[in-house]
Amino acid sequence: MIQIDVLRRKNKEEPAYLQSFLYEPKEPSETVATALRRLNEQASLTDKEGNRADPIVWENSCLQKKCGACAMVINGRPMLACDASLSALKSPVRLEPLRKFPVVADLMVDRSILFQNLKDLNAWLTADADPSEKKNPDAYEASRCLQCGCCLEICPNFAVDGRFYGMASMVPAARLLVQMPEKEKKELAAEYKRHVFEGCGKSLACQDICPAGIDLQGLMARSNAAAVWRRLLWKKRN
């Protein structure tokens, strides 16, 4: 039997409280996502003390680490619930919503800022992508970002409404910077410099956090080169 403590909140106006549930996994390979689904499937959910409890609010979709919906803080670490194996977690397992984002209810947060920031960054192609195959590996790697927000949760430099947009903006920008024809890069490069390059304190806290295992440091080094250093060199030459 596993004890699962959930930091609950009916909505953003109500105070938060911790509620404990007891859960018996049926299979050794179960994850936090399995537990949440099975708890919510009970006809009447009761907490550890036997009190009736409302279903636990959380987001999910693919349950296999490909959609980023179920990101939350599990035993202090931001991760996907579908990636958090119960057998590898210390009991009681503590589930909290991502703290960097406004809470909607229970474990569900409002991650709108992720998408707003990408819009501010002008994160789109303005001309056809450079089709050469040597660009493919980086474009592929950078296309894998889940927009889950785990990297922002752990980042000491990121705040909602802050100027630094974090790795969740760096990765999509990296795809565009690698695929954009050189003469189209100016606008995105300027935004990138302001909202990504200048804000990263190189704490490397995000290094091992990305649930998709994206090579953040490698992509960032090459994006910095494309957006910042190449431009500086270019300016000097002229």
Added chain:
Amino acid sequence: MKRINIAGAGLAGLSAALTLAKKGIGCNLISVQPSERAQSVLAEGGMNAALDTMGEQDSPTFHYEDTMKGGVYLADPNAVRGLTSAAPEIIRRLHAIGVPFQMKDGELVLRPFGGQKKRRTAYAMSSTGKVAMTALIDEVRRFEASGLIRRYPHMEILSPAIEENRCTGLLARDTFTGECFMFRGPVILCTGGMNGLFSGMTTGSTANTGDVTAAAFVSGAALGNLEMIQYHPTTMTIPGKRLLVSEAARGEGGRLFVERTDPESGRTENWYFMEEKYPELGNLMPRDVVSREMSMVTQDPSCGSRVYLDMRHLSRETWEGKLADLRKEVIHYLQLDPAADPLPVSPGIHFFMGGILVDEQHRTSVADLWAAGECACQYHGANRLGGNSMIAAVYGGHVAAENAAEMVLRHTDPERTGNEPDEADAVSCGKMSASDEAQQMLSPAFAGQVQRFLAEGLPVFRSEENMQKALQGLEDLWTEALTEREKRRLLLARAILLSALSRRESRGAHTRTDYPERDDKQFRKTTAARFVNGEIQIGFQEIPKDRQEGEE
């Protein structure tokens, strides 16, 4: 300019939004979660198009023929011609917006996929859906910034609003605040397959509940070929769902075997049954055939009860260059390395060929309501070929948007074409009353019972007896105490079983032990389910005539 409402922001929804935006027509892109969470990101193996880059003299006509044959001639031939002719240009376009398709010497590489005689599947490892979605999301963002596309990414779609067989808008509920909104105007549904009815048994997303399809059905939209449910041959059970092992595994050389014991010598060998039975396409027969064969060999007393996918012989280059993500995923979830061990696999529900009945232009039976992507019944007939779902979602969303745009430009009646640009997109209907909210609830126990009866009635091999039993089980669930949502779901579940019972033949994904033969005379027709005066009616309607017949 008027705005069109698009429900769902996966591949079909994004494609529809882009088509409208490029015409300068605005849309509301309404979805329960952002596009990054859509089931489309799970699509793995690739997208079919007769690009003919492999020196095999491929052509859209061959793609058409394979698709029609794979669907056992139940698809609309004109629609399939449209799809297969447009496919190469769609892939070129996706490549141009940055989808990192596998390339060699400056040209797209195509991989072999099931049911196709040529290499035709463009891909990016086995994450093709994810990377295609990323490129389309970025492309859509450009038009979000210009204001043409307005996103509503946390709206649960409740129902299209249908009055006198015409769609007047879309009712949705903000999952952040609970507030309900009516988006007035025409609607394109891109809400995905009916996974919710088979909860825990499918490879897809939990967000594709099928409840929008059920709501459209009870409001008057006809549904088609509901009995055509694809069991993908190679899935594995993980807690809470089926994990897909992409068809790319077999496309790149994976082989299926079962352990067979010779009754005389007592010797046990690995029997690569697909290769023996189908020398031409072998492990790459269409999915319906492979799933049937797997179910048969595991019931053979001389064979073991498990089929294995053998990939041990694949080269390091294939693993690293083409299947790296697949291998990683299997190791993560199954603690098995497919490069070292055969994988135990079994058929699992993967795709719904049936759904909301649409014509070639993706019009539903309800005026001003379109459907595209997996929620629609189009292109795949009785069995979908691997690699045809994404291309059909992109193309279908595009066609639906073209036709919706035409309607909006033709009519000036604001009742018909939605809000004026200076009006708010959506009219708030406030929060639901407690009693209305209760009607939207779905009890997990009820959903579990529906799922159990459907699963029992609709396995790979079906029979009158088992389907009748399941139908009876569903009918016994009916009580007045059910919520509205539960009643709708039950109606849809019954419509699926009634469709399956009515088709007294075997075709594609619908295989009956009591009617093992295909019967073109009676059943080369679309199963149409309608909800009329409180009753489910099942009929068969003619498949449109091939306009090009005899021309080639």
